[in-house]
Amino acid sequence: MTALAERSLAVPSAADRDDLATFLHRAIRLDEAAVVRLRRRGRDRVETWAPTGFEVMAVRVVGGTVAPADTTAAADAVLASVRQADSSPFELGFSMDSAWQGVLPPEDGFAHVDDVPAQVLVDLAKRGVELASEHSQGPPVSLLDQNVLEVVGDGGRAAIPMRMVFALNAMGFAPDSLDEAVRVRTNRSWLRLDARYGSVAVNRTARLPLSVR
Template sequence: MSVPVQSLRLADVREAEDLSAFLGRLIHYDRAAAVRLQAGRGALAVFGRPPSFEVLAIRTARLAESVELDVTVSAGELLESLEGAEFAVPAAVTGPPWAGVLPPRGGWRELPGLPDVSAMRAAVAAAVTEFRGRDEALPAERRTRAERDRIGREIWSRTVGATALPLRAVHAAQSLGFLRPGMPVALLSAGTWLRLRTPFGSIALRTNGVGGLTVTPA
């Protein structure tokens, strides 16, 4: 019988600082956020799902030693334990539905057609401006949550460049600090999954085979 992993040690304290920043951004969107941790081959992958973006956010960190781990924990408790390179693994929690549907570990291939970072950041800024303008133009009787959600879905489901990647994935990457000027990015696919990869983290989402995208089981 294997002994549960009680603690993890990252390769250096900068890995802990970067991971803390990621967790802090997730908690900003959902105070009760959970994250799934997977460790193996000297690396730790942390998966989270920021509300409204309908994507998975993935942050990786190098470990000082190789351990095997797969557990879902509270993002807040994990953040509190990250005071240095070595930290305690919080108690497991009942995972939300998305935690059971993760991207594959291998089989990714790069896709063409992705704009550069500056163009994607400009597209997000233009979309935010458009949403605010259309929201302000709504007559009082139509200024409802349902109408605002409809406008948001229309804007953020638009695809980026010559790809099938929805703009909301780019918005998520920028909001989580992944999409930084001058950094290389790539769009990858594996089966029904798309992944926007940056040096600071990835955004993944699953195609449902009928033109839409989802991160929940069919």
């Protein structure tokens, strides 16, 4: 087991620390007991993954380093630390590996299908919220599973379900603008939407539980 002092994250840029704090805040807003998974990307980038409550994962990439190279932590503990941090490494608290469920998509191997105006997805989310408000127990599975947009391009064909639109909107990843584009990418098993402020991904072949227990 990795000692507490050996579990650390360093985010040198103040702007990146602000971005990470915003990401963590939104993840906690969706689940106050959220657990995040931090994974090193290359030499000086860190991916922070979080469940969204829609069986969709969200990720934000910032400049920095993490030790160990793939680890988990309580989102609220990381948020409290990053809000007080400077460019020096700070501790992540206790490992939450046993609380993480689900696998992460691979870093590579995705084909670019096409780009979608961000405003189209924002408008779809607004309409979805209106429909969901008719149900006191939250959005029904039938609404979440409904494919609301189909994208066709050189990279193939992709049907985007409402659950991904909800997740992208809930995390605030896509600006409400026709000038902004959201990139749609796929591989054999995963569908991914890459927006200005982060990405969401879903396993198309078998959605695994992505919440924590």
